[in-house]
Amino acid sequence: MEFFVFVCAALMILVGAVGVISRRHPVHAALSLVLTLFGVAVLFVAQDAHFLAAVQVIVYAGAIVVLFLFVIMLLGVDRVENLRTEPLTAQRPLAVIVSLGLIGVLVAAFVTGNGALHERGEGIKLPDLTSGADANTTQLAESIFSQYVVAFELTSVLLVVAVVGTVLLTRRYIGSDKTEVKQIS
Amino acid sequence: MISLTLVPTATWYLVLAAVLFGIGTFGVLVRRNPLVMFMCIELMLNAVNLSFVTLARQLKDVNGQTIVFFVMVVAAAEVVVGLGIVVAIMRNRSSVTADDLAELKG
Numbered sequence: 001m002e003f004f005v006f007v008c009a010a011l012m013i014l015v016g017a018v019g020v021i022s023r024r025h026p027v028h029a030a031l032s033l034v035l036t037l038f039g040v041a042v043l044f045v046a047q048d049a050h051f052l053a054a055v056q057v058i059v060y061a062g063a064i065v066v067l068f069l070f071v072i073m074l075l076g077v078d079r080v081e082n083l084r085t086e087p088l089t090a091q092r093p094l095a096v097i098v099s100l101g102l103i104g105v106l107v108a109a110f111v112t113g114n115g116a117l118h119e120r121g122e123g124i125k126l127p128d129l130t131s132g133a134d135a136n137t138t139q140l141a142e143s144i145f146s147q148y149v150v151a152f153e154l155t156s157v158l159l160v161v162a163v164v165g166t167v168l169l170t171r172r173y174i175g176s177d178k179t180e181v182k183q184i185s
Numbered sequence: 186m187i188s189l190t191l192v193p194t195a196t197w198y199l200v201l202a203a204v205l206f207g208i209g210t211f212g213v214l215v216r217r218n219p220l221v222m223f224m225c226i227e228l229m230l231n232a233v234n235l236s237f238v239t240l241a242r243q244l245k246d247v248n249g250q251t252i253v254f255f256v257m258v259v260a261a262a263e264v265v266v267g268l269g270i271v272v273a274i275m276r277n278r279s280s281v282t283a284d285d286l287a288e289l290k291g
Binding site: 013014047068099118123 | 191212246248260
């Protein structure tokens with residue numbers, strides 16, 4: 001059963017990923033990205049990471065892809081990239097070599113280092129139907145809010161900085177600032 | 186009935202993550218639309234998340250899932266700032282490809 005789930009999710013992931021890099025229209029690429037993100041969420045569920053699967057669907061497919069689509073619509077949807085021409089000479093063969101070499105190195109590392117994967121934690125709790133609570137969410141919350149609470153607070157600072165910075169980046173300048181912006185462009 | 190007997194091991198998931206990472210790398214190197222380049226970076230981040238979750242189950246250590254949570258937060262912040270920069274650039278010009286951003290070239 002897990003084999004069937006793995007094959008279906010892997011097909012979703014690979015078809016979506018190839019769609020992202022091969023579709024000329026950015027909207028189609030964003031929708032292919034949704035397919036990949038859902039496939040990854042399925043594999044999260046298959047590996048007992050239920051909370052992360054929910055966050056994956058909500059944050060990635062629900063927020064980030066919508067943000068992508070919003071920016072694509074804001075900048076104009078009719079801009080289609082011409083994938084036939086190759087502006088830099090020999091860029092694509094070099095990119096193929098680099099990415100295939102990267103895959104080869106990673107796969108070789110995973111296969112040869114497989115014996116070094118020793119169990120060292122206290123285990124990931126599986127949800128049980130009797131308690132009614134998802135044990136994975138509880139365990140993850142205990143990890144985040146006890147051992148990594150400082151990092152969790154720092155992520156809130158990071159998000160505030162990102163939001164304020166983006167508002168400053170994208171706001172329209174009025175008055176004397178406008179001439180400065182025109183000089184840049 | 187062979188599908189019921191085959192159980193995907195951790196290596197299968199890790200190889201899938203490696204292939205996804207390679208596809209994302211190829212996209213970042215080849216595509217010229219900055220939005221699509223950001224999408225390819227998301228592909229690479231998802232490949233890393235998948236390998237983290239796989240290793241968390243393999244090593245029976247929940248810290249692998251904790252770091253995926255933080256990676257997701259940082260990825261969201263990165264996309265927000267990146268798209269803000271793209272919008273700020275595109276407001277002043279008409280073209281969208283990354284090749285046109287050559288103001289610093291002497």
